[in-house]
Amino acid sequence: MRAHLVVGGGEHAATVTDRVAASIPLRPAVRSHRAAAEGSDPVLEAIAHYLDRLLAALDLPAPVVADLVGRLLPAELATLLRLARSLDQAEVDDHGIVATVDIEVARLLDLPQRVARAFAAFVPVVARWEVLVAPEGVGNLPAPEPPVLTALREGADLLERLDAALADPEVTAVHLAPPDGPVGAARRADAEVLLALMGRTLTAVHPGGGSGVEHLPASPTEDLPSLERRGEEWLLHIGLPGVRAADLDLVRHDDELVLGCAGRTRRVLLPSVLRRCDIGRAGVAAGVLTLTMTPDERVWPRG
Template sequence: MPVRTLLVTGAGGAGRTTVAAAVALAAARDGDRTLLLTRDADAAAHLLPAAAGAAGGTMADGLPRPAPVDGVDGVDGLYVAVVDTAASFRSGALDVQDRIGSLLSLLGAAPLDPEELTELPGADALALLRVLRQAGALGADSAWDLVVVDLPPVREAVALLALPEQLRRYLGRLLPADRQAARALRPVLAQLAGVPMPAEWAYEAAARADRELAAVQAVIDARGTSVAVVVEPGPAALRTLRTARTGLALYGHRPAGVVANRVLPAGSADPFLAGLSGQQQEHLKELADACAADGAELRETPHLGRAPHTPRDLLRLLDPAGPAGGGPVELGRPIGVGGPIGVGGPSAGAAAEPRPDPWTVQDRLADEGQFVWTLPLPGATREGLDLVRRGDELVVDAGGFRRIVPLPSALRRCTVAGAALRDDALQVRFTPDPGLWPR
């Protein structure tokens, strides 16, 4: 059965890790074998103390197998994995060094020892993607049904989800696969050009990297993958959600659910708390309108009056009445599992399939003499929106994000006639180029 994946992002300090842990715990309690991926070791040990220091076997590629957390308020089947950025970087760097060992010897370079290697900026993103690729690619052999990923804040999360596509494009430009056909001619070409040609190892490394990035992208783009955005109702909540909507849409995603965290109870006798609650309710209305426009579900989790300290606190976030009454927590399907947030939406067979491309081309040649390429960009405004045609690609800037996408084949023989932002969608008009379009 394909693994279902829930990606949890949101505003910094809004409680993303707490919500991700609560969803994972509730899903496991509901019978799903659940894996929680996080980079925050302290939070994982604090919220799920039974996971701290647990040891297990190993998975492929030398990654640690997450140890099951058993006996957490009677919940079995929960797995927690803290992504070890330093270990992942060392493993990857040593692997590359081994593959180009002959080149290093030829240059007279001394290989680096494992103790010398410290992770570089950006290594945490690559480490998380590496673990996500492995977790989502196991298919029927997977040890879990659901993977909950604790992502960084919205802007970093969108950049992380966009990274596989961007890196594959760079690899394709620097080491085009179609030029590998000239392998036998490389010595001759090197003599004629007077410069060395890329060695065989470079193409092999690029092909291997492309396969791994494609596997990550397949997990991100699968129907069984959904995104939840965590915000705390306040002045910045709507801005965070707008950024998430625009950035995710640029890469073909949308928030399937929004979690309004730390919601104060209404009707407090304390005037100060009543005033804060009233302000939150106003912001919740704005969030509800934005969610309705996307068809996303808005869920509220209560403010406990303190930071969650125990697994029972996590369950209380999703079922406030349960632990407070002292009895067993009777949870239905928790947020993000089997509901509109979309983790359990697709059937088992369809979960691994790619989601449909939301960027659609309408053929209006007969009536209007043009094609219209529609790019959904909810939350985007004209400020910061830019569009540039570059050869057979379209460069789109929106909300501080940029994506470069290849044009569909029919549009490559057209010229851009104009563009307009209407109803949360960018509509780009193309007219056939007389010099390229068949009569």
């Protein structure tokens, strides 16, 4: 276990962090991730600087600019990037981290994947700016400088690794220290749904008052997602602990599956061998989604 993250925003989060740190025999480094105390990040600075220039050239209304900036560069991004770098450094140094993460739990679990995909989508556009944008003569848009492309690639890579770490119970333990009352209940529900769509569960819930810690069932030990060949069909198994078939929305979008539950979504990239296959059947049993897929005869002709 590389990291123990205390989330949920309860007033007792700092106490929980100290308690978790004291319970771990390997004396991990205890760090706090707070944007106000640690400044910006080079990835964020490079992208924000160019985005400011680009949006100024487009001369868009202020509310539109604010919405675009908020979607691509959310307020929590500097903290997420620092957390990603801390996890990478912990792996290099072979030490652990116990930290209070001051990000609303649903945002912590959802944003890394979303922003990583947005950054990755911009990489080919920026890399071929003169081919894809300049010939069209779209106003006087400023060409991105080389650091922008580097920042997009680095940011996408950092956030993808952070997302993978959050989804892996062998890498991160997620301790929920929620406030009392309906707000805390809502945050727990959000965390459970989003983690289930990642294929895992909360590690523990720490209620206010310092007692009655609830240790939750661990995620399935089976290595999921997994792929199985059965005759001419492929079976894809995806872990969704605690999710029932009636609660799951499933949509295929190109080479991805979009999994939805209780208003939350997560995208799962199909293995390359299945990207030219059709979904025949889908079912959920014991917290595992199983998709039965067959080769698309338009791209896998017989005979």
